[in-house]
Amino acid sequence: MAKHRLSLLLPILAAITMSAFSQDIQKLDPALDRLIAPDAKLERIATGFNKWTEGPVWTREGNLLFAEIPANNIVQWIPGKGATVFMHPSGYEGSEPYKGPEPGSNGMTLDPDGRVNVAGHARRTVWRMESVDPKAQITVLADSYQGKKLNSPNDLVYKSDGSLYFTDPPYGLPTQSDNDPVKELQVNGVYRLVGARQHKPGAPPERDKLQLVIKDLARPNGLAFSPDEKFLYVAESGKKQWMRYRVHPDGSVTDGTLFLDASTDPGDGGPDGLRVDTEGNIYGSGAGGVWIISPEGKHIGTIKVPERVSNVAWGDKDGKMLYITASTSLFRIRLKASGVRN
Numbered sequence: 001m002a003k004h005r006l007s008l009l010l011p012i013l014a015a016i017t018m019s020a021f022s023q024d025i026q027k028l029d030p031a032l033d034r035l036i037a038p039d040a041k042l043e044r045i046a047t048g049f050n051k052w053t054e055g056p057v058w059t060r061e062g063n064l065l066f067a068e069i070p071a072n073n074i075v076q077w078i079p080g081k082g083a084t085v086f087m088h089p090s091g092y093e094g095s096e097p098y099k100g101p102e103p104g105s106n107g108m109t110l111d112p113d114g115r116v117n118v119a120g121h122a123r124r125t126v127w128r129m130e131s132v133d134p135k136a137q138i139t140v141l142a143d144s145y146q147g148k149k150l151n152s153p154n155d156l157v158y159k160s161d162g163s164l165y166f167t168d169p170p171y172g173l174p175t176q177s178d179n180d181p182v183k184e185l186q187v188n189g190v191y192r193l194v195g196a197r198q199h200k201p202g203a204p205p206e207r208d209k210l211q212l213v214i215k216d217l218a219r220p221n222g223l224a225f226s227p228d229e230k231f232l233y234v235a236e237s238g239k240k241q242w243m244r245y246r247v248h249p250d251g252s253v254t255d256g257t258l259f260l261d262a263s264t265d266p267g268d269g270g271p272d273g274l275r276v277d278t279e280g281n282i283y284g285s286g287a288g289g290v291w292i293i294s295p296e297g298k299h300i301g302t303i304k305v306p307e308r309v310s311n312v313a314w315g316d317k318d319g320k321m322l323y324i325t326a327s328t329s330l331f332r333i334r335l336k337a338s339g340v341r342n
Contacts (some may be wrong), residue, residue, distance in 0.1 A: 025302070030296070041333065063324055086134050099174040116128070126143075149182075153166050154221055154310075190220050225281070230246065
């Protein structure tokens with residue numbers, strides 16, 4: 001397995017180039033002024049990636065990891081140094097060429113102990129690095145539900161009780177469709193893995209602890225909790241909508257309601273990855289850039305990005321830098337808001 005965790009130190013093309021864009025913040029509500037300063041500037045801090053970057057997470061070591069899905073890489077960006085390949089392969093590990101467009105891993109998050117947890121996407125598992133090291137021990141947390149292989153875990157988030165929630169659409173399968181020959185589960189679910197934080201390093205998956213908590217979404221994608229964990233937000237990419245669910249003390253979720261419908265916006269992009277700030281505002285990929293949505297479900301502004309946005313993550317020591325993964329580049333913008341790190 002060591003060959004699957006090699007650190008490839010080849011620099012990404014033009015990865016250290018930094019450029020700033022003229023301000024292009026679409027303000028739809030005065031509430032945006034509390035979140036973004038008038039002189040905020042979007043910066044492109046790395047570029048030249050293969051078609052689609054995803055899953056950013058700011059580590060406790062002070063750097064950013066993100067997925068370069070078509071290249072089957074996890075990339076590490078270090079302030080002042082740029083980006084290099086951190087892990088290859090990150091997803092599909094077979095010896096034959098992958099038959100689909102997305103062989104890599106996808107979303108990442110930190111558990112309360114600072115360990116990076118990964119939605120394996122084409123690897124069809126959820127797994128954890130025991131340290132932020134490409135040669136670290138890998139622990140598989142989930143690989144199947146009721147005896148059937150997961151589709152392609154897409155994004156994930158921890159609840160404070162140590163349980164891990166993740167989405168499982170078919171985007172990492174060869175045809176990305178519900179009738180893919182290798183798809184074993186009929187549902188594209190949202191799952192809760194009880195006690196994921198406490199899972200012992202190197203131990204096999206505890207399959208009896210995996211719970212299907214949402215089963216009626218066509219393409220569940222990004223997800224995040226409200227700061228008080230009373231609600232779970234899920235991006236429904238197929239319908240270009242954000243959904244909101246009530247979270248109960250036992251970890252179950254009910255009362256799914258439409259939070260915001262973006263299906264009529266003709267712009268490029270749609271609901272995918274998302275994060276929240278400490279006041280409960282949601283920051284998610286949408287048409288034209290990063291949509292900022294109030295806790296009441298109102299679209300209050302958009303950070304315009306010159307590429308199609310996939311996901312976001314809070315970073316830097318103060319948690320006020322928003323990192324943005326897009327089709328071929330990594331961007332960032334400093335905000336007044338403080339993010340909920342995950």
